[in-house]
Amino acid sequence: MGTMSTPRPRSVKVKAPGKVNVSLRVGPARPDGYHSVASVYLAVSLFEEVTATSTPEPGVTVSLSPDSTLDLDELDIPLDERNLAVRAARLMAEVTERPTGVHLEITKRVPVAGGMGGGSADAAATLLACDALWGSGLSKEELAHLAAELGADVPFALLGGAAVGLGVGDQLSPALATTRLDWVLVPAEYGLSTPRVFAELDRLRAAEGFDAPEPTDVEPGILTALRSGDSGGLRHLLVNDLQRAAVELAPQLRDTLGWADSHGALASIVSGSGPTVALLAVDAAAAQDLVDSFARQGVEALAVHGPVAGAKIVSDTVL
Ligand SMILES: C[C@](O)(CO)[C@H](O)COP(=O)(O)OP(=O)(O)OC[C@H]1O[C@@H](n2ccc(N)nc2=O)[C@H](O)[C@@H]1O
Numbered sequence: 001m002g003t004m005s006t007p008r009p010r011s012v013k014v015k016a017p018g019k020v021n022v023s024l025r026v027g028p029a030r031p032d033g034y035h036s037v038a039s040v041y042l043a044v045s046l047f048e049e050v051t052a053t054s055t056p057e058p059g060v061t062v063s064l065s066p067d068s069t070l071d072l073d074e075l076d077i078p079l080d081e082r083n084l085a086v087r088a089a090r091l092m093a094e095v096t097e098r099p100t101g102v103h104l105e106i107t108k109r110v111p112v113a114g115g116m117g118g119g120s121a122d123a124a125a126t127l128l129a130c131d132a133l134w135g136s137g138l139s140k141e142e143l144a145h146l147a148a149e150l151g152a153d154v155p156f157a158l159l160g161g162a163a164v165g166l167g168v169g170d171q172l173s174p175a176l177a178t179t180r181l182d183w184v185l186v187p188a189e190y191g192l193s194t195p196r197v198f199a200e201l202d203r204l205r206a207a208e209g210f211d212a213p214e215p216t217d218v219e220p221g222i223l224t225a226l227r228s229g230d231s232g233g234l235r236h237l238l239v240n241d242l243q244r245a246a247v248e249l250a251p252q253l254r255d256t257l258g259w260a261d262s263h264g265a266l267a268s269i270v271s272g273s274g275p276t277v278a279l280l281a282v283d284a285a286a287a288q289d290l291v292d293s294f295a296r297q298g299v300e301a302l303a304v305h306g307p308v309a310g311a312k313i314v315s316d317t318v319l
């Protein structure tokens, strides 16, 4: 008769990047409340980390790591089943029929409700960590499918690099982007709710009597510029249909955008639903100069680069 041995506790650590939308075209609202988009995603070097540790008790628990670079006291992150990482672990357990028993510790670095897909990165990292922890044997496609159930930005956090996103942003085609682009991120001290920003765009458009066309493709010049890392070519092509809605809700964004343009940024754009502003810099030195200028204004900005890889296992340890 075989004896049931308790598996030794294991810890899998995964990192997943935040993103900027280099281009974001938004169509009309659909009956399900979502909007079809045509988006060019770029994964940038600001990473969330999720450490998934097996626990003897069933269930999914979550905590925030003291290694987080965000101020944990100020964060408005639910630590129950509303947390996107918890939802990811539960979905994975349900689909793979594994008993849960997992604790998730999240290191937060991507601004919360900042338009950079931080929660989405947590969800993507959790899917990959639980996949490893439970030996689920799911294919990349199956993981991407689960990711799309969790949110529009989650599949891209798994994939990383640069990609065109159609549908609600979840139908991805990888874009060739081998050369590094340098960016400066200017996080805001407040967040913007993604549904609220989409709704504000609908409101502005309705007031203008504007019938938004279905976005079906992205400007080809963007993909050409990404392929060669041509920041000079890219600067005129950055576009975000949500920007004016974000600016309407947070008018102070105008100052950041204007200030950046007059201080040597090639271009400035609100990232996704905002309020984080992303500035394109000519190179790493120019990005650092911009960070220094912001610091002199008392504003904390971050130099990052992209593309970077999607969700990736950092360590897998038997405890
Ligand atoms: C703004 C972007 O970050 C750009 O990449 C994404 O479109 C948002 O992606 P996300 O945060 O993963 O979005 P989800 O969590 O799936 O959706 C949150 C809410 O945003 C709105 N939403 C989101 C994506 C989309 N294509 N259309 C929408 O209208 C919906 O009101 C939805 O209920």
Ligand SMILES: Nc1ncnc2c1ncn2[C@@H]1O[C@H](COP(=O)(O)OP(=O)(O)OP(=O)(O)O)[C@@H](O)[C@H]1O
Pocket (backbone or CB within 6 Å): 076, 077, 078, 082, 083, 084, 085, 106, 111, 112, 113, 114, 115, 116, 117, 118, 119, 120, 122, 123, 153, 191, 192, 194, 272, 273, 274
């Ligand atoms: N793991 C998580 N990390 C951060 N926020 C979470 C998480 N789980 C749930 N949330 C909730 O989701 C909200 C939005 O979080 P998130 O930081 O992902 O926004 P975002 O970066 O603007 O998203 P996106 O760019 O994908 O629209 C938060 O205000 C928080 O209440």
